[in-house]
Amino acid sequence: MxxxxxxxxxxxxxxLTRIADxxxxxxxxxYEVPPGANGAAAADPDRQAEIRELxxxxxxxxxxxxxxxxxxxxRRLADEAGGTAPHKPGSEGAATSGLGGS
Known part of the structure; x- marks a missing residue:
């Protein structure tokens, strides 16, 4: 540990910052936030669970x-679905090496 x-x-x-970016x-x-905590709306728990699993x-x-x-x-699925965050050219190396280890 x-x-x-x-x-x-x-x-x-x-x-965590790299992953979020x-x-x-x-x-x-x-982070799980209870509904109404600090005036923030609760995020979709199903989506959060899917993100964590991914x-x-x-x-x-x-x-x-x-x-x-x-x-x-x-990326291809997101582009086909009309995702709002377009792929950032040149980010392949940082994305693949920084998240999963090797």
Missing amino acids: AKNTLKDRAAAAAA FLDVPIAAF IRQFQRLHDPRARGRCLAYV
Whole structure:
């Protein structure tokens, strides 16, 4: 089990920021917020569960080529569905190497 040092927390925060940026969601999307807490509307719990599951499964892909195919597939589906966050050219390497490890 990882130690809960300041360095570990900073690394975890940086990784979470990269994931949120890549998914084009606010970091708050990864935290469960009770309805009406601090005046914030509750996020869709089904969507949050799907995002967490997608991240868990993506992290299991150790082959960079497999991660690239997975990302290409998800991007293609999002583009076909008219997703609001277009693919950022040149982001393939950072996205595939920074999230799932290798």
